[in-house]
Amino acid sequence: MSRAAFARTSPDAPVPQTDSLPSLRDAARNCQACDLFRRATQTVFGEGSEHARVVVVGEQPGDQEDRQGRPFVGPAGKLLTRALAAAEIHPSEIFVTNAVKHFKFEERGKRRIHQKPNTTEINACRPWLAAEIASVKPELILCLGSTAAQSVLSRKVGIGEHRAKFMPHPWAKYVFITTHPSAILRVPPEDREREYDRFVRDLKIVGAWLRGEHAA
């Protein structure tokens, strides 16, 4: 499919019916299914192992991800990388992506401040996420935070209620929800270590499950 031939221009327009991540990535570059494409630098598609056992789903690209065109390369990504290593989840086992593929922000002076995507934007992007996951065919979808959980489960969910549970899902054997690393970076400094440890504890459950050491 040529790049110019495909542009999604409405939230309910389908994405290309293909199993190929490069084709999906190419087609997603032109997505105009919601208004976020207007101000973002570029579409930030997922990356990682094409046959990953785990797809990690974040919220949306941040400032640095928007500039570099790659997911989780900013401060939240660095924290995620550290926590995955602490949980002994190897990068070769994961594919990392976001529920929403364009950066939503408001400008404050020279800074671009993250804004949470709304339900219309999450739903408009959901077909891309579904297609990525269908291509990778992971055993587990790891949702970081409420936007990822809302997109994957197709409804708003409270993290507290669903955190660290193996939930059966049609897109993978299980969905597992934990906090978003940006939420850890936002808590007061005196609470940060405790929240980070809790995050790692959740990821260790996933790591143990992947190694067959923990039943779901």
Ligand code: URA
């Ligand atoms: N936060 C996200 O949810 N995703 C990114 O890619 C970066 C920060």
